[in-house]
Amino acid sequence: MISTVQSPKIVINSIEGNIACGKSTILDYMSSRNKKNTHCLQEPIAEWTNMKSGTDLLRLFYEEQTKWTFAFENLVQLSRMRSFYQVEKLKQKYQSESQNEEIMNFFVERSILSSYNVFTLNSFQENKLNQVEFDILTKFHDFFAKKLNSVDNSNEIFQIIYIKTSPEVCFQRLKKRNRQSENEISLDYLRNIQQKYENWINRLLEENNTRVQIIDGNSNQQNVISQIKKLNLF
Structure with a gap:
Protein backbone atom coordinates (compact mmCIF):
# COMPACT_ATOMS: atom_id res chain seq x y z
CA MET A 1 0.00 0.00 0.00
CA ILE A 2 1.38 3.41 -1.01
CA SER A 3 1.42 5.99 1.79
CA THR A 4 -0.51 9.19 1.09
CA VAL A 5 1.11 11.11 3.95
CA GLN A 6 2.74 14.24 2.55
CA SER A 7 5.85 15.87 3.91
CA PRO A 8 5.06 19.01 5.89
CA LYS A 9 5.65 22.35 4.23
CA ILE A 10 8.63 24.14 5.78
CA GLU A 43 19.99 35.97 18.52
CA PRO A 44 22.48 34.57 21.06
CA ILE A 45 23.08 37.89 22.81
CA ALA A 46 24.48 36.09 25.85
CA GLU A 47 27.24 34.59 23.70
CA TRP A 48 28.14 37.99 22.29
CA THR A 49 28.18 39.70 25.69
CA ASN A 50 29.83 36.98 27.76
CA MET A 51 32.44 35.08 25.77
CA LYS A 52 34.59 32.31 27.23
CA SER A 53 37.20 34.91 28.22
CA GLY A 54 34.49 36.99 29.93
CA THR A 55 34.66 39.59 27.16
CA ASP A 56 31.56 41.57 26.22
CA LEU A 57 32.29 41.82 22.50
CA LEU A 58 29.00 43.56 21.74
CA ARG A 59 29.89 46.39 24.11
CA LEU A 60 33.44 46.62 22.70
CA PHE A 61 32.01 46.80 19.18
CA TYR A 62 29.80 49.77 19.99
CA GLU A 63 32.52 51.50 22.00
CA GLU A 64 35.34 51.17 19.46
CA GLN A 65 34.04 50.01 16.10
CA THR A 66 37.21 50.60 14.10
CA LYS A 67 39.06 48.12 16.31
CA TRP A 68 36.39 45.50 16.96
CA THR A 69 34.06 45.42 13.93
CA PHE A 70 35.77 42.59 12.06
CA ALA A 71 35.93 40.35 15.15
CA PHE A 72 32.30 41.04 16.01
CA GLU A 73 31.07 40.58 12.43
CA ASN A 74 32.81 37.19 12.29
CA LEU A 75 31.15 36.12 15.53
CA VAL A 76 27.75 37.23 14.25
CA GLN A 77 28.23 35.37 10.96
CA LEU A 78 29.10 32.24 12.94
CA SER A 79 25.90 32.67 14.96
CA ARG A 80 23.84 32.98 11.76
CA MET A 81 25.44 29.85 10.31
CA ARG A 82 24.75 27.95 13.52
CA SER A 83 21.09 29.02 13.40
CA PHE A 84 20.88 27.82 9.81
CA TYR A 85 22.19 24.38 10.76
CA GLN A 86 19.90 24.26 13.81
CA VAL A 87 16.98 24.78 11.46
CA GLU A 88 18.28 22.05 9.16
CA LYS A 89 18.55 19.54 12.02
CA LEU A 90 15.11 20.37 13.41
CA LYS A 91 13.64 20.25 9.93
CA GLN A 92 15.01 16.77 9.25
CA LYS A 93 13.83 15.52 12.64
CA TYR A 94 10.37 16.96 12.13
CA GLN A 95 10.03 15.58 8.60
CA SER A 96 10.95 12.09 9.78
CA GLU A 97 8.52 12.14 12.73
CA SER A 98 5.56 14.22 11.58
CA GLN A 99 2.41 12.50 10.36
CA ASN A 100 -0.30 15.11 10.83
CA GLU A 101 1.08 18.65 10.85
CA GLU A 102 0.91 20.32 7.47
CA ILE A 103 3.22 23.31 8.07
CA MET A 104 6.43 23.59 10.07
CA ASN A 105 7.21 27.19 11.01
CA PHE A 106 10.66 28.45 11.95
CA PHE A 107 11.06 32.01 13.24
CA VAL A 108 14.67 33.18 13.19
CA GLU A 109 15.92 36.52 14.51
CA ARG A 110 17.67 38.03 11.50
CA SER A 111 19.64 36.08 8.88
CA ILE A 112 23.06 36.10 7.28
CA LEU A 113 21.45 38.10 4.45
CA SER A 114 20.64 41.08 6.66
CA SER A 115 23.89 40.73 8.58
CA TYR A 116 25.71 41.38 5.34
CA ASN A 117 23.38 43.69 3.42
CA VAL A 118 22.67 45.92 6.42
CA PHE A 119 25.30 45.72 9.14
CA THR A 120 28.43 44.61 7.26
CA LEU A 121 27.73 47.03 4.42
CA ASN A 122 27.15 49.87 6.87
CA SER A 123 30.43 49.13 8.67
CA PHE A 124 32.33 49.06 5.38
CA GLN A 125 30.83 52.32 4.13
CA GLU A 126 31.60 53.94 7.49
CA ASN A 127 35.26 52.78 7.13
CA LYS A 128 35.02 50.45 10.12
CA LEU A 129 36.09 47.55 7.88
CA ASN A 130 38.95 47.64 5.40
CA GLN A 131 38.67 46.15 1.92
CA VAL A 132 40.29 42.81 2.82
CA GLU A 133 38.04 42.34 5.86
CA PHE A 134 34.99 43.21 3.77
CA ASP A 135 36.04 40.73 1.07
CA ILE A 136 36.32 37.93 3.65
CA LEU A 137 32.86 38.65 5.05
CA THR A 138 31.53 38.80 1.49
CA LYS A 139 32.79 35.26 0.90
CA PHE A 140 30.95 34.05 4.01
CA HIS A 141 27.78 35.75 2.81
CA ASP A 142 27.97 34.45 -0.75
CA PHE A 143 28.46 30.86 0.41
CA PHE A 144 25.45 30.83 2.73
CA ALA A 145 23.26 32.96 0.47
CA LYS A 146 23.45 30.11 -2.05
CA LYS A 147 22.28 27.67 0.60
CA LEU A 148 19.35 29.92 1.53
CA ASN A 149 18.43 30.35 -2.13
CA SER A 150 18.19 26.56 -2.39
CA VAL A 151 15.60 26.56 0.41
CA ASP A 152 12.79 28.03 -1.67
CA ASN A 153 11.32 25.02 -3.48
CA SER A 154 7.95 23.33 -3.71
CA ASN A 155 8.09 22.15 -0.11
CA GLU A 156 10.07 24.93 1.55
CA ILE A 157 9.62 28.69 1.75
CA PHE A 158 11.98 31.37 2.99
CA GLN A 159 10.35 34.69 3.76
CA ILE A 160 11.25 37.92 5.50
CA ILE A 161 9.04 39.63 8.07
CA TYR A 162 10.32 43.19 8.23
CA ILE A 163 9.38 45.25 11.28
CA LYS A 164 9.47 48.81 10.04
CA THR A 165 10.09 51.06 13.03
CA SER A 166 11.41 54.62 12.98
CA PRO A 167 14.94 55.18 14.34
CA GLU A 168 13.50 57.61 16.88
CA VAL A 169 11.13 55.01 18.32
CA CYS A 170 13.94 52.43 18.34
CA PHE A 171 16.16 54.87 20.20
CA GLN A 172 13.49 55.49 22.85
CA ARG A 173 12.98 51.76 23.38
CA LEU A 174 16.71 51.15 23.48
CA LYS A 175 17.15 53.72 26.24
CA LYS A 176 14.19 52.29 28.12
CA ARG A 177 15.51 48.73 28.16
CA ASN A 178 18.91 50.09 29.26
CA ARG A 179 21.24 47.26 28.28
CA GLN A 180 24.82 48.00 29.27
CA SER A 181 26.18 46.66 25.99
CA GLU A 182 24.07 49.17 24.04
CA ASN A 183 24.89 52.36 25.94
CA GLU A 184 27.06 53.69 23.11
CA ILE A 185 24.47 53.29 20.35
CA SER A 186 23.58 56.69 18.92
CA LEU A 187 20.48 57.87 17.10
CA ASP A 188 22.65 58.54 14.04
CA TYR A 189 23.79 54.91 14.03
CA LEU A 190 20.17 53.73 14.15
CA ARG A 191 19.34 56.06 11.27
CA ASN A 192 22.17 54.59 9.20
CA ILE A 193 21.02 51.05 9.94
CA GLN A 194 17.44 51.96 9.10
CA GLN A 195 18.49 53.38 5.74
CA LYS A 196 20.44 50.22 4.92
CA TYR A 197 17.41 48.13 5.85
CA GLU A 198 15.13 50.23 3.65
CA ASN A 199 17.55 49.96 0.72
CA TRP A 200 17.81 46.20 1.09
CA ILE A 201 14.08 45.57 1.53
CA ASN A 202 13.27 47.78 -1.45
CA ARG A 203 15.74 45.83 -3.60
CA LEU A 204 14.10 42.57 -2.57
CA LEU A 205 10.66 43.94 -3.44
CA GLU A 206 11.89 45.13 -6.84
CA GLU A 207 13.58 41.80 -7.62
CA ASN A 208 10.42 39.98 -6.53
CA ASN A 209 12.25 36.72 -5.78
CA THR A 210 11.97 36.79 -1.97
CA ARG A 211 8.75 36.86 0.01
CA VAL A 212 8.59 40.01 2.14
CA GLN A 213 5.94 40.88 4.74
CA ILE A 214 6.07 44.34 6.35
CA ILE A 215 4.84 45.10 9.88
CA ASP A 216 4.37 48.59 11.37
CA GLY A 217 6.60 48.44 14.43
CA ASN A 218 5.87 51.97 15.66
CA SER A 219 2.64 50.87 17.31
CA ASN A 220 2.22 49.13 20.66
CA GLN A 221 2.90 45.47 21.36
CA GLN A 222 -0.75 44.42 21.10
CA ASN A 223 -1.10 46.02 17.66
CA VAL A 224 2.11 44.40 16.40
CA ILE A 225 0.85 40.97 17.48
CA SER A 226 -2.48 41.71 15.81
CA GLN A 227 -0.65 42.45 12.55
CA ILE A 228 1.28 39.19 12.86
CA LYS A 229 -1.96 37.23 13.32
CA LYS A 230 -3.34 38.73 10.12
CA LEU A 231 -0.42 37.32 8.14
CA ASN A 232 -1.83 33.81 8.72
CA LEU A 233 1.60 32.34 9.41
CA PHE A 234 0.33 29.34 11.36
Missing part, protein backbone atom coordinates in the same frame (compact mmCIF):
# COMPACT_ATOMS: atom_id res chain seq x y z
CA VAL A 11 8.41 27.92 6.26
CA ILE A 12 11.51 29.76 7.47
CA ASN A 13 10.56 33.25 8.65
CA SER A 14 13.44 35.68 9.17
CA ILE A 15 12.33 38.41 11.58
CA GLU A 16 14.12 41.55 10.43
CA GLY A 17 14.44 45.14 11.57
CA ASN A 18 16.53 47.75 13.32
CA ILE A 19 17.91 47.43 16.85
CA ALA A 20 15.00 47.62 19.35
CA CYS A 21 12.42 47.60 16.54
CA GLY A 22 10.28 44.94 18.26
CA LYS A 23 11.69 41.62 17.02
CA SER A 24 11.59 40.08 20.50
CA THR A 25 7.88 40.91 20.80
CA ILE A 26 7.12 38.68 17.84
CA LEU A 27 9.51 35.90 18.82
CA ASP A 28 8.29 35.86 22.43
CA TYR A 29 4.69 35.67 21.23
CA MET A 30 5.47 32.80 18.87
CA SER A 31 7.32 30.93 21.62
CA SER A 32 4.46 31.46 24.08
CA ARG A 33 2.05 29.68 21.75
CA ASN A 34 3.96 26.47 22.53
CA LYS A 35 3.06 24.79 19.26
CA LYS A 36 4.79 21.56 18.28
CA ASN A 37 5.20 22.77 14.71
CA THR A 38 6.76 26.14 15.65
CA HIS A 39 10.39 26.77 16.55
CA CYS A 40 11.90 30.16 17.45
CA LEU A 41 15.61 30.93 17.33
CA GLN A 42 16.64 34.24 18.87
Whole structure:
Protein backbone atom coordinates (compact mmCIF):
# COMPACT_ATOMS: atom_id res chain seq x y z
CA MET A 1 0.00 0.00 0.00
CA ILE A 2 1.38 3.41 -1.01
CA SER A 3 1.42 5.99 1.79
CA THR A 4 -0.51 9.19 1.09
CA VAL A 5 1.11 11.11 3.95
CA GLN A 6 2.74 14.24 2.55
CA SER A 7 5.85 15.87 3.91
CA PRO A 8 5.06 19.01 5.89
CA LYS A 9 5.65 22.35 4.23
CA ILE A 10 8.63 24.14 5.78
CA VAL A 11 8.41 27.92 6.26
CA ILE A 12 11.51 29.76 7.47
CA ASN A 13 10.56 33.25 8.65
CA SER A 14 13.44 35.68 9.17
CA ILE A 15 12.33 38.41 11.58
CA GLU A 16 14.12 41.55 10.43
CA GLY A 17 14.44 45.14 11.57
CA ASN A 18 16.53 47.75 13.32
CA ILE A 19 17.91 47.43 16.85
CA ALA A 20 15.00 47.62 19.35
CA CYS A 21 12.42 47.60 16.54
CA GLY A 22 10.28 44.94 18.26
CA LYS A 23 11.69 41.62 17.02
CA SER A 24 11.59 40.08 20.50
CA THR A 25 7.88 40.91 20.80
CA ILE A 26 7.12 38.68 17.84
CA LEU A 27 9.51 35.90 18.82
CA ASP A 28 8.29 35.86 22.43
CA TYR A 29 4.69 35.67 21.23
CA MET A 30 5.47 32.80 18.87
CA SER A 31 7.32 30.93 21.62
CA SER A 32 4.46 31.46 24.08
CA ARG A 33 2.05 29.68 21.75
CA ASN A 34 3.96 26.47 22.53
CA LYS A 35 3.06 24.79 19.26
CA LYS A 36 4.79 21.56 18.28
CA ASN A 37 5.20 22.77 14.71
CA THR A 38 6.76 26.14 15.65
CA HIS A 39 10.39 26.77 16.55
CA CYS A 40 11.90 30.16 17.45
CA LEU A 41 15.61 30.93 17.33
CA GLN A 42 16.64 34.24 18.87
CA GLU A 43 19.99 35.97 18.52
CA PRO A 44 22.48 34.57 21.06
CA ILE A 45 23.08 37.89 22.81
CA ALA A 46 24.48 36.09 25.85
CA GLU A 47 27.24 34.59 23.70
CA TRP A 48 28.14 37.99 22.29
CA THR A 49 28.18 39.70 25.69
CA ASN A 50 29.83 36.98 27.76
CA MET A 51 32.44 35.08 25.77
CA LYS A 52 34.59 32.31 27.23
CA SER A 53 37.20 34.91 28.22
CA GLY A 54 34.49 36.99 29.93
CA THR A 55 34.66 39.59 27.16
CA ASP A 56 31.56 41.57 26.22
CA LEU A 57 32.29 41.82 22.50
CA LEU A 58 29.00 43.56 21.74
CA ARG A 59 29.89 46.39 24.11
CA LEU A 60 33.44 46.62 22.70
CA PHE A 61 32.01 46.80 19.18
CA TYR A 62 29.80 49.77 19.99
CA GLU A 63 32.52 51.50 22.00
CA GLU A 64 35.34 51.17 19.46
CA GLN A 65 34.04 50.01 16.10
CA THR A 66 37.21 50.60 14.10
CA LYS A 67 39.06 48.12 16.31
CA TRP A 68 36.39 45.50 16.96
CA THR A 69 34.06 45.42 13.93
CA PHE A 70 35.77 42.59 12.06
CA ALA A 71 35.93 40.35 15.15
CA PHE A 72 32.30 41.04 16.01
CA GLU A 73 31.07 40.58 12.43
CA ASN A 74 32.81 37.19 12.29
CA LEU A 75 31.15 36.12 15.53
CA VAL A 76 27.75 37.23 14.25
CA GLN A 77 28.23 35.37 10.96
CA LEU A 78 29.10 32.24 12.94
CA SER A 79 25.90 32.67 14.96
CA ARG A 80 23.84 32.98 11.76
CA MET A 81 25.44 29.85 10.31
CA ARG A 82 24.75 27.95 13.52
CA SER A 83 21.09 29.02 13.40
CA PHE A 84 20.88 27.82 9.81
CA TYR A 85 22.19 24.38 10.76
CA GLN A 86 19.90 24.26 13.81
CA VAL A 87 16.98 24.78 11.46
CA GLU A 88 18.28 22.05 9.16
CA LYS A 89 18.55 19.54 12.02
CA LEU A 90 15.11 20.37 13.41
CA LYS A 91 13.64 20.25 9.93
CA GLN A 92 15.01 16.77 9.25
CA LYS A 93 13.83 15.52 12.64
CA TYR A 94 10.37 16.96 12.13
CA GLN A 95 10.03 15.58 8.60
CA SER A 96 10.95 12.09 9.78
CA GLU A 97 8.52 12.14 12.73
CA SER A 98 5.56 14.22 11.58
CA GLN A 99 2.41 12.50 10.36
CA ASN A 100 -0.30 15.11 10.83
CA GLU A 101 1.08 18.65 10.85
CA GLU A 102 0.91 20.32 7.47
CA ILE A 103 3.22 23.31 8.07
CA MET A 104 6.43 23.59 10.07
CA ASN A 105 7.21 27.19 11.01
CA PHE A 106 10.66 28.45 11.95
CA PHE A 107 11.06 32.01 13.24
CA VAL A 108 14.67 33.18 13.19
CA GLU A 109 15.92 36.52 14.51
CA ARG A 110 17.67 38.03 11.50
CA SER A 111 19.64 36.08 8.88
CA ILE A 112 23.06 36.10 7.28
CA LEU A 113 21.45 38.10 4.45
CA SER A 114 20.64 41.08 6.66
CA SER A 115 23.89 40.73 8.58
CA TYR A 116 25.71 41.38 5.34
CA ASN A 117 23.38 43.69 3.42
CA VAL A 118 22.67 45.92 6.42
CA PHE A 119 25.30 45.72 9.14
CA THR A 120 28.43 44.61 7.26
CA LEU A 121 27.73 47.03 4.42
CA ASN A 122 27.15 49.87 6.87
CA SER A 123 30.43 49.13 8.67
CA PHE A 124 32.33 49.06 5.38
CA GLN A 125 30.83 52.32 4.13
CA GLU A 126 31.60 53.94 7.49
CA ASN A 127 35.26 52.78 7.13
CA LYS A 128 35.02 50.45 10.12
CA LEU A 129 36.09 47.55 7.88
CA ASN A 130 38.95 47.64 5.40
CA GLN A 131 38.67 46.15 1.92
CA VAL A 132 40.29 42.81 2.82
CA GLU A 133 38.04 42.34 5.86
CA PHE A 134 34.99 43.21 3.77
CA ASP A 135 36.04 40.73 1.07
CA ILE A 136 36.32 37.93 3.65
CA LEU A 137 32.86 38.65 5.05
CA THR A 138 31.53 38.80 1.49
CA LYS A 139 32.79 35.26 0.90
CA PHE A 140 30.95 34.05 4.01
CA HIS A 141 27.78 35.75 2.81
CA ASP A 142 27.97 34.45 -0.75
CA PHE A 143 28.46 30.86 0.41
CA PHE A 144 25.45 30.83 2.73
CA ALA A 145 23.26 32.96 0.47
CA LYS A 146 23.45 30.11 -2.05
CA LYS A 147 22.28 27.67 0.60
CA LEU A 148 19.35 29.92 1.53
CA ASN A 149 18.43 30.35 -2.13
CA SER A 150 18.19 26.56 -2.39
CA VAL A 151 15.60 26.56 0.41
CA ASP A 152 12.79 28.03 -1.67
CA ASN A 153 11.32 25.02 -3.48
CA SER A 154 7.95 23.33 -3.71
CA ASN A 155 8.09 22.15 -0.11
CA GLU A 156 10.07 24.93 1.55
CA ILE A 157 9.62 28.69 1.75
CA PHE A 158 11.98 31.37 2.99
CA GLN A 159 10.35 34.69 3.76
CA ILE A 160 11.25 37.92 5.50
CA ILE A 161 9.04 39.63 8.07
CA TYR A 162 10.32 43.19 8.23
CA ILE A 163 9.38 45.25 11.28
CA LYS A 164 9.47 48.81 10.04
CA THR A 165 10.09 51.06 13.03
CA SER A 166 11.41 54.62 12.98
CA PRO A 167 14.94 55.18 14.34
CA GLU A 168 13.50 57.61 16.88
CA VAL A 169 11.13 55.01 18.32
CA CYS A 170 13.94 52.43 18.34
CA PHE A 171 16.16 54.87 20.20
CA GLN A 172 13.49 55.49 22.85
CA ARG A 173 12.98 51.76 23.38
CA LEU A 174 16.71 51.15 23.48
CA LYS A 175 17.15 53.72 26.24
CA LYS A 176 14.19 52.29 28.12
CA ARG A 177 15.51 48.73 28.16
CA ASN A 178 18.91 50.09 29.26
CA ARG A 179 21.24 47.26 28.28
CA GLN A 180 24.82 48.00 29.27
CA SER A 181 26.18 46.66 25.99
CA GLU A 182 24.07 49.17 24.04
CA ASN A 183 24.89 52.36 25.94
CA GLU A 184 27.06 53.69 23.11
CA ILE A 185 24.47 53.29 20.35
CA SER A 186 23.58 56.69 18.92
CA LEU A 187 20.48 57.87 17.10
CA ASP A 188 22.65 58.54 14.04
CA TYR A 189 23.79 54.91 14.03
CA LEU A 190 20.17 53.73 14.15
CA ARG A 191 19.34 56.06 11.27
CA ASN A 192 22.17 54.59 9.20
CA ILE A 193 21.02 51.05 9.94
CA GLN A 194 17.44 51.96 9.10
CA GLN A 195 18.49 53.38 5.74
CA LYS A 196 20.44 50.22 4.92
CA TYR A 197 17.41 48.13 5.85
CA GLU A 198 15.13 50.23 3.65
CA ASN A 199 17.55 49.96 0.72
CA TRP A 200 17.81 46.20 1.09
CA ILE A 201 14.08 45.57 1.53
CA ASN A 202 13.27 47.78 -1.45
CA ARG A 203 15.74 45.83 -3.60
CA LEU A 204 14.10 42.57 -2.57
CA LEU A 205 10.66 43.94 -3.44
CA GLU A 206 11.89 45.13 -6.84
CA GLU A 207 13.58 41.80 -7.62
CA ASN A 208 10.42 39.98 -6.53
CA ASN A 209 12.25 36.72 -5.78
CA THR A 210 11.97 36.79 -1.97
CA ARG A 211 8.75 36.86 0.01
CA VAL A 212 8.59 40.01 2.14
CA GLN A 213 5.94 40.88 4.74
CA ILE A 214 6.07 44.34 6.35
CA ILE A 215 4.84 45.10 9.88
CA ASP A 216 4.37 48.59 11.37
CA GLY A 217 6.60 48.44 14.43
CA ASN A 218 5.87 51.97 15.66
CA SER A 219 2.64 50.87 17.31
CA ASN A 220 2.22 49.13 20.66
CA GLN A 221 2.90 45.47 21.36
CA GLN A 222 -0.75 44.42 21.10
CA ASN A 223 -1.10 46.02 17.66
CA VAL A 224 2.11 44.40 16.40
CA ILE A 225 0.85 40.97 17.48
CA SER A 226 -2.48 41.71 15.81
CA GLN A 227 -0.65 42.45 12.55
CA ILE A 228 1.28 39.19 12.86
CA LYS A 229 -1.96 37.23 13.32
CA LYS A 230 -3.34 38.73 10.12
CA LEU A 231 -0.42 37.32 8.14
CA ASN A 232 -1.83 33.81 8.72
CA LEU A 233 1.60 32.34 9.41
CA PHE A 234 0.33 29.34 11.36
